[in-house]
Amino acid sequence: MEKFSSVKGISAPLINKSGNQLSLMMNVDTDMIIPKQFLKTIKRSGLGKNLFDEMRYDSGGKEIDSFILNKEPFRKAKILIAGKNFGCGSSREHAPWSILDFGIKVIIAPSFADIFFNNSFFSSPVCTVSSHGFIDSYCL
Amino acid sequence: MSEPKTIYDKIWESHLAYEDEGDCLLYIDRHLIHEVTSPQAFEGLRMSNRTVRRPQNALAVADHNIPTTDRALGIGDEESEIQIQTLEDNCKEFGIEYIKTSDKRQGIVHIIGPEQGFTLPGLTIVCGDSHTSTHGAFGALAHGIGTSEVEHVLATQTLIQKKAKNFQVKINGKCNDNVTAKDLALSVIGAIGTAGGTGYVIEYTGEAVESLSIEGRMTLCNLTIEAGARAGLVSPDQKTFEYLKDRPMSPKDDEWDSAVEYWKTLASDKGAKYDKTIEIDAGNLTPLVTWGTSPEDVISIDGNIPNLEDIKDDSKRSAVKRSLDYMNLIPGSPIKGVPIDRVFIGSCTNGRIEDLREAASILPGKKVSERVSAMVVPGSGLVKEQAEEEGLDKIFIEAGFEWREPGCSMCLAMNADKLSPKERCASTSNRNFEGRQGREGRTHLVSPKMAAAAALAGCLTDVREMVL
Numbered sequence: 001m002e003k004f005s006s007v008k009g010i011s012a013p014l015i016n017k018s019g020n021q022l023s024l025m026m027n028v029d030t031d032m033i034i035p036k037q038f039l040k041t042i043k044r045s046g047l048g049k050n051l052f053d054e055m056r057y058d059s060g061g062k063e064i065d066s067f068i069l070n071k072e073p074f075r076k077a078k079i080l081i082a083g084k085n086f087g088c089g090s091s092r093e094h095a096p097w098s099i100l101d102f103g104i105k106v107i108i109a110p111s112f113a114d115i116f117f118n119n120s121f122f123s124s125p126v127c128t129v130s131s132h133g134f135i136d137s138y139c140l
Numbered sequence: 141m142s143e144p145k146t147i148y149d150k151i152w153e154s155h156l157a158y159e160d161e162g163d164c165l166l167y168i169d170r171h172l173i174h175e176v177t178s179p180q181a182f183e184g185l186r187m188s189n190r191t192v193r194r195p196q197n198a199l200a201v202a203d204h205n206i207p208t209t210d211r212a213l214g215i216g217d218e219e220s221e222i223q224i225q226t227l228e229d230n231c232k233e234f235g236i237e238y239i240k241t242s243d244k245r246q247g248i249v250h251i252i253g254p255e256q257g258f259t260l261p262g263l264t265i266v267c268g269d270s271h272t273s274t275h276g277a278f279g280a281l282a283h284g285i286g287t288s289e290v291e292h293v294l295a296t297q298t299l300i301q302k303k304a305k306n307f308q309v310k311i312n313g314k315c316n317d318n319v320t321a322k323d324l325a326l327s328v329i330g331a332i333g334t335a336g337g338t339g340y341v342i343e344y345t346g347e348a349v350e351s352l353s354i355e356g357r358m359t360l361c362n363l364t365i366e367a368g369a370r371a372g373l374v375s376p377d378q379k380t381f382e383y384l385k386d387r388p389m390s391p392k393d394d395e396w397d398s399a400v401e402y403w404k405t406l407a408s409d410k411g412a413k414y415d416k417t418i419e420i421d422a423g424n425l426t427p428l429v430t431w432g433t434s435p436e437d438v439i440s441i442d443g444n445i446p447n448l449e450d451i452k453d454d455s456k457r458s459a460v461k462r463s464l465d466y467m468n469l470i471p472g473s474p475i476k477g478v479p480i481d482r483v484f485i486g487s488c489t490n491g492r493i494e495d496l497r498e499a500a501s502i503l504p505g506k507k508v509s510e511r512v513s514a515m516v517v518p519g520s521g522l523v524k525e526q527a528e529e530e531g532l533d534k535i536f537i538e539a540g541f542e543w544r545e546p547g548c549s550m551c552l553a554m555n556a557d558k559l560s561p562k563e564r565c566a567s568t569s570n571r572n573f574e575g576r577q578g579r580e581g582r583t584h585l586v587s588p589k590m591a592a593a594a595a596l597a598g599c600l601t602d603v604r605e606m607v608l
Contacts, residue, residue, distance in 0.1 A: 018458035026455050031573040036554045040219035042179035054575045085335035091270040093286035114370050122288030
């Protein structure tokens with residue numbers, strides 16, 4: 001695991017829209033992060049290309065332009081920002097592996113699901129808990 | 141006399157191997173292993189030249205990837221085949237008992253643990269799967285772990301942990317007819333939300349929990365992770381002991397007697413303190429169904445889908461908007477009558493014999509709607525065998541269900557069993573996340589009886605009306 005004490009880079013917020021209202025996406029689950037068809041690997045590496053697969057690509061495998069990680073400069077994001085309870089759902093460590101493999105080193109959210117948080121402790125990315133107010137004023 | 145303790149406190153204290161300013165090493169008694177979350181863990185052992193500390197404390201089976209069609213036809217998918225073969229090879233190399241895919245005991249890891257008596261009260265149990273919380277039904281401290289933790293347990297038989305807080309969910313009263321353990325569990329998730337249990341271990345108490353069968357308690361504890369708590373617990377009682385007696389791996393003879401004596405000391409003490417308690421009245425509950433893409437999106441079958449303008453919180457409202465768009469549902473409209481295409485009965489949540497009996501009970505003399513494709517996937521080979529002895533397979537098949545081989549199947553759709561885009565499914569599984577049962581698939585979580593009723597009606601329907 002690479003050691004670092006500070007990260008400087010592009011941050012990509014995961015956002016839901018309701019009318020003109022923008023909100024950070026809450027309850028981002030591990031099925032969203034890395035769908036099950038990519039869990040058939042017996043390796044830890046190479047999962048970054050399928051991170052957020054169903055939000056990132058259409059059923060023909062073409063990039064969906066509106067998804068943030070398909071836009072410049074977010075393709076090179078090192079920081080991911082999301083709403084509360086990030087990483088809920090299954091215990092698949094493929095979720096943090098895929099985030100790290102994409103190049104994201106830090107996730108900032110108001111709260112994380114327990115198993116995801118523990119998995120990240122072992123394999124990074126670093127999960128950083130921050131208040132709603134700070135995150136909202138920073139990126140919305 | 142020492143301070144009254146919860147069952148969680150008792151199991152924690154008896155397994156605490158080391159503590160340093162809140163970081164603890166917990167001794168792990170039993171380790172269940174499946175093919176998806178273990179290959180990288182075994183590889184890690186090889187890379188660091190380590191062995192498995194106590195191979196006799198582990199039990200492995202393939203369940204996530206396995207096809208539910210005729211086993212004689214093979215796996216039929218190269219990647220799945222490699223993953224399952226890798227599990228078998230790793231077990232052989234490290235001396236771990238592996239239940240082969242051709243073995244009639246094969247099944248979903250959380251169903252075979254209890255079935256074999258591998259799961260016992262007072263134990264710490266882990267598995268690289270979040271639904272390990274199921275085993276808490278026996279008064280075992282059981283939770284899901286990631287692959288790095290699987291490797292850690294294999295190498296050391298311990299787990300790095302921080303002690304969780306105690307959360308009591310007290311379910312009073314009695315369930316009405318057609319209200320099941322699944323409905324109790326969904327009502328808890330609906331009440332506290334998917335992050336409501338984060339940082340806690342949930343202990344279920346109260347008359348309704350005591351009245352549940354052991355299999356019902358398994359359903360309740362299984363869904364604990366969907367409320368954010370890694371582990372759920374029910375204090376063991378006479379029913380627990382009766383369920384476990386004479387299971388293949390349960391203690392025998394004198395050991396059984398002394399085990400039961402010990403198990404009787406595990407129940408939470410009177411006056412034990414909880415960091416948080418909520419109470420639910422089972423008598424107020426109706427059969428439930430999820431409308432959205434989070435297990436907390438729960439309503440009564442006779443209720444309406446939420447209106448966006450009624451939701452005050454901005455993030456919640458935008459999440460609901462996203463869910464309703466994905467689910468293609470009209471805000472404010474009744475959930476009852478929403479047409480469905482598929483029905484799935486099975487999974488570690490509802491793939492046990494009682495679940496199949498419940499679902500089958502409303503089927504005789506009726507047919508699955510022409511618009512619906514319905515399948516039953518028993519949770520294990522032994523559940524399947526039992527169901528066939530009771531003639532349940534015939535009831536399902538005559539009604540128009542497919543009767544399949546055991547596995548996780550369409551709960552997570554890692555094998556060939558999946559929804560096509562836009563298909564809508566009444567499912568007895570545990571997660572209605574976007575894409576969970578197949579890309580763009582739409583999942584409504586329900587009890588086995590509600591799933592069977594939906595299959596007959598061709599839409600989400602109220603089983604209470606159907607039975608009458």
